[in-house]
Amino acid sequence: MQNPSAILLVIGNEVLSAKVADENGPFLARRLHALGIRLLSIHTIPDDVEEIVAHLDRVRARCSWVFTTGGVGPTHDDVTIEAVSRSLGRPLARSPRLEEVFRAMHRRHHAGEEIPVAALRMADVPSGTRLEGDPDYPTLVVENVVMLPGVPEFCRFQFERFATALAASPFKLACVYVRLGEGPIAPLLDRVVADHPTVEIGSYPRFDGADHRVKLTVESKDEARVIAARDALVAALPPGAVVRVEGP
């Protein structure tokens, strides 16, 4: 896949009610970008089956991969797996291999004690679910939906073991730091944007007394186009306006 894309569903009432600051969204945004996978949107939604199903229905066909974080534990507010099952029309079925994974994990962490029967509902997954990545703590993937845990340490582990294999051609970035504010440069920026429709040009003002007032970014997977747009920007800016240029 040359231009893979992703949409992220961050699932958890605790993020919306600010009991927990979400770490998984920023982590996945950073890692997906580094892997050359375009993140199209992030939706932070409650532990509500209907809401999760509605989002899955809307986004599944719009991207290469849907990542969900959270809602995969054994308690009443863990409803992500059920929502994926419903959205895909794939009934839940006990995975014997996953059951053995949870049994072994429990024995390891609880001095040989057996896992409670109720907790084994974590091994009920949509039919056709693949166990990818690490065999002892596998990443659950069904069709193009990757169901990651909410605990940040586990989320990172399961993501890394699975997603590194998805790496695509990298994004190339150039930055132009400008002494002027956004107001005076907006018209010339419009022209460069119009002339370079295949690169993504961003304009980020700052107001904190740094050595520049605006950072312009030029990004694309095509390095030649990044360089062309970067050079066009520098040429269009008034003499002396550019503080410095970085990359690619």
Add this chain to the structure above:
Amino acid sequence: MQNPSAILLVIGNEVLSAKVADENGPFLARRLHALGIRLLSIHTIPDDVEEIVAHLDRVRARCSWVFTTGGVGPTHDDVTIEAVSRSLGRPLARSPRLEEVFRAMHRRHHAGEEIPVAALRMADVPSGTRLEGDPDYPTLVVENVVMLPGVPEFCRFQFERFATALAASPFKLACVYVRLGEGPIAPLLDRVVADHPTVEIGSYPRFDGADHRVKLTVESKDEARVIAARDALVAALPPGAVVRVEGP
């Protein structure tokens, strides 16, 4: 409004491509919760008019307030105001008062120099837009849509000047810290959840050697119901399982 709710649209390619870590989402989640306003979802989406319009169309009727952050500056990637205009069917019109605000702000920050004409497009807002909060740096509100800036310092300022007046009855929270893991307590938790449908009960495991393995939260605007559910939880847990109880 006794039970106000909000949905947040974080608008900006830079967050999705991890060039910037979003501070506005976590800030608004925290402040809205403290003000007794339920945050229903957060959608982080690109600087794309169609995408913003689609989200506005979907969420406007579902909550008391829609907050947007970002996309209100003068450059090509600032398309939030146009999207709000389209979604509400309220054409853009120059606000003379807002034009004067931007002229004065520019003179203040640029040693008396006049604002570039192109930058005055920031004063073109959906017809019917109210300028609320601080007269020198007003918050833009039209119908139930509040358009906040993306620069975190300005976002916080405009939010605080506007939203404090929205404060509703506060949420009441109790926490029960439990020595057992989620597996063994899941069945009893299910029963307490079923018996207390009007409070929100959350279960948050941790795996870092703290003095508890699970933090259970009980939240509602009705303190008596929080206390009843909290006491039911404590009574349902096995003897010795509770490490401590907090609030309300």
